[in-house]
Amino acid sequence: MRKPKKERQILLKETIEQKPFITDEALAKLFQVSIQTIRLDRMELNIPELRERIKSVAASNWNETVKALPLEEVIGEIIDLELDKRAISILDITKDHVFSRNKIARGHHLFAQANSLAVAVINDDLALTANAEIKFTRQVVEGERVIAKARVLGQDKPSRTKVEVESFVDNEMVFQGDFVMYRSNQ
Amino acid sequence: MRKPKKERQILLKETIEQKPFITDEALAKLFQVSIQTIRLDRMELNIPELRERIKSVAASNWNETVKALPLEEVIGEIIDLELDKRAISILDITKDHVFSRNKIARGHHLFAQANSLAVAVINDDLALTANAEIKFTRQVVEGERVIAKARVLGQDKPSRTKVEVESFVDNEMVFQGDFVMYRSNQ
DNA sequence: ATTACTGTTAGTACCTAGTCATAATATCGG
DNA sequence: CCGATATTATGACTAGGTACTAACAGTAAT
Numbered sequence: 001m002r003k004p005k006k007e008r009q010i011l012l013k014e015t016i017e018q019k020p021f022i023t024d025e026a027l028a029k030l031f032q033v034s035i036q037t038i039r040l041d042r043m044e045l046n047i048p049e050l051r052e053r054i055k056s057v058a059a060s061n062w063n064e065t066v067k068a069l070p071l072e073e074v075i076g077e078i079i080d081l082e083l084d085k086r087a088i089s090i091l092d093i094t095k096d097h098v099f100s101r102n103k104i105a106r107g108h109h110l111f112a113q114a115n116s117l118a119v120a121v122i123n124d125d126l127a128l129t130a131n132a133e134i135k136f137t138r139q140v141v142e143g144e145r146v147i148a149k150a151r152v153l154g155q156d157k158p159s160r161t162k163v164e165v166e167s168f169v170d171n172e173m174v175f176q177g178d179f180v181m182y183r184s185n186q
Numbered sequence: 187m188r189k190p191k192k193e194r195q196i197l198l199k200e201t202i203e204q205k206p207f208i209t210d211e212a213l214a215k216l217f218q219v220s221i222q223t224i225r226l227d228r229m230e231l232n233i234p235e236l237r238e239r240i241k242s243v244a245a246s247n248w249n250e251t252v253k254a255l256p257l258e259e260v261i262g263e264i265i266d267l268e269l270d271k272r273a274i275s276i277l278d279i280t281k282d283h284v285f286s287r288n289k290i291a292r293g294h295h296l297f298a299q300a301n302s303l304a305v306a307v308i309n310d311d312l313a314l315t316a317n318a319e320i321k322f323t324r325q326v327v328e329g330e331r332v333i334a335k336a337r338v339l340g341q342d343k344p345s346r347t348k349v350e351v352e353s354f355v356d357n358e359m360v361f362q363g364d365f366v367m368y369r370s371n372q
Numbered sequence: 373a374t375t376a377c378t379g380t381t382a383g384t385a386c387c388t389a390g391t392c393a394t395a396a397t398a399t400c401g402g
Numbered sequence: 403c404c405g406a407t408a409t410t411a412t413g414a415c416t417a418g419g420t421a422c423t424a425a426c427a428g429t430a431a432t
Contacts, residue, residue: 049390051237106301106305108297108301128293132320191378223380237389
């Protein structure tokens with residue numbers, strides 16, 4: 001029934017992470033030990049008391065409300081561009097681009113970088129994405145720098161241009177997309 | 187210096203709404219009355235005590251967490267969700283979402299709505315887009331309301347789930363995407 | 373002038389979910 | 403079996419309250 005200290009502490013940590021609203025009393029019942037033991041465990045694991053946990057959850061809420069829409073106009077910085085040929089852009093992955101849970105970059109930011117690069121490379125006043133086939137080949141985490149390279153492949157029909165975009169972190173491909181772009185054909 | 191009861195109570199309500207972390211003691215000093223007066227005021231105004239306020243702020247985040255994605259991280263507003271089955275979200279296209287030139291919605295916003303819906307519908311702690319095939323079937327302009335509908339199709343492999351997302355403006359399809367989602371366990 | 377009422381302040385007992393410190397007991401490994 | 407580690411118990415204290423009673427000042431009505 002009762003588990004050894006180490007095991008209990010690991011479970012305790014997980015339980016509190018998952019359910020930060022739980023009291024020491026409830027934890028004591030859950031693990032079949034006294035409240036004091038739970039408190040000693042929290043001490044050792046540096047887990048604050050219930051009220052402080054709730055407070056921090058509430059506070060983190062407050063801050064994230066302020067951040068509003070992270071999807072701004074910034075979708076990478078273009079560092080090389082030859083219209084209707086190729087283009088390169090850089091996007092530094094910050095905390096604004098990642099899931100709060102696991103620090104992995106959200107897919108639409110990688111897509112946005114690639115897509116906007118595909119739009120930018122088209123030598124036309126109007127360029128829209130008609131369709132695309134994309135692959136997220138590796139996870140990107142906070143702090144990494146994504147380099148997207150677009151290559152114009154050619155035109156099936158006069159109003160459709162194919163653009164291939166490949167994105168890299170340290171020469172490792174993280175994203176690959178084939179975009180079919182609509183253009184007005186002035 | 188000291189204001190009449192009514193005025194104080196109005197200000198009290200506003201103050202607490204704006205700063206829910208404030209204690210009765212601090213409020214008493216702020217309004218130059220005794221703690222008891224503040225408590226009587228809270229009673230009359232049905233404002234709960236500090237800890238309950240903090241709790242509700244914290245809970246408002248925790249409860250509304252859809253497995254993989256906190257609700258406020260979803261692009262668009264989720265109006266229907268049944269995990270691992272289907273989900274619907276609404277995104278109103280504002281000037282923030284369009285090209286300044288022609289008021290046409292930028293593709294990555296439609297993608298972001300669809301992609302985050304595909305993430306949200308997955309009943310798992312970790313959900314990432316592996317790859318996707320998308321079509322922009324009609325242009326969307328500023329002021330239009332996009333309704334995205336996600337449908338979970340099934341699983342090829344245990345860790346891969348297919349999600350189809352179709353987005354509409356006035357019953358007209360504007361976007362269609364087949365997403366292959368990676369999920370951690372379950 | 374007395375009564376009634378409102379608004380404010382004061383004080384008590386009690387509550388929860390802890391803290392800290394110390395002591396006593398239980399359990400396990402060698 | 404002994405000693406170290408682990409656990410439980412005990413008492414005193416804290417913040418931020420609730421719930422209740424009592425007192426008092428100022429105003430209005432009778």
